[in-house]
Amino acid sequence: MALFDKMFTKKEEVDLDEFINNMDVEEEIEDVDFYVKPISLQSNVEVDAVIKELRDRNLIILDIEGISKRNPQRAKQFVGQLKMYITDKGGDIAMMSKTKLLIVPSKVKIIKKIK
Numbered sequence: 001m002a003l004f005d006k007m008f009t010k011k012e013e014v015d016l017d018e019f020i021n022n023m024d025v026e027e028e029i030e031d032v033d034f035y036v037k038p039i040s041l042q043s044n045v046e047v048d049a050v051i052k053e054l055r056d057r058n059l060i061i062l063d064i065e066g067i068s069k070r071n072p073q074r075a076k077q078f079v080g081q082l083k084m085y086i087t088d089k090g091g092d093i094a095m096m097s098k099t100k101l102l103i104v105p106s107k108v109k110i111i112k113k114i115k
Contacts, residue, residue, distance in 0.1 A: 034058050034105075041067050047078050051085055054105045065099035 040063040050060050067075040086093050090106035
């Protein structure tokens, strides 16, 4: 019967973001040079938070899914503000997916296409 169980059981889809974010990993604060931090873009508050993190030399994974669905024009405005700041300060920005951006501080460059 185990053979039939394997054949007819429905495979569950795994949300990788949820799985990774909910892993029971104890985070230890160490003496490190920088962090990779996830931020969900909702308002100007998060724009300011991203700028602060970039000044602290941290890398940002910016989730724009929520605001893009609610107010695409506002999302475009916030991302434009961040892009202007990043360009002015010598950082870089790239799309990781339709809803996630990678933002890095100055002296860090993102290779966007592999030749």
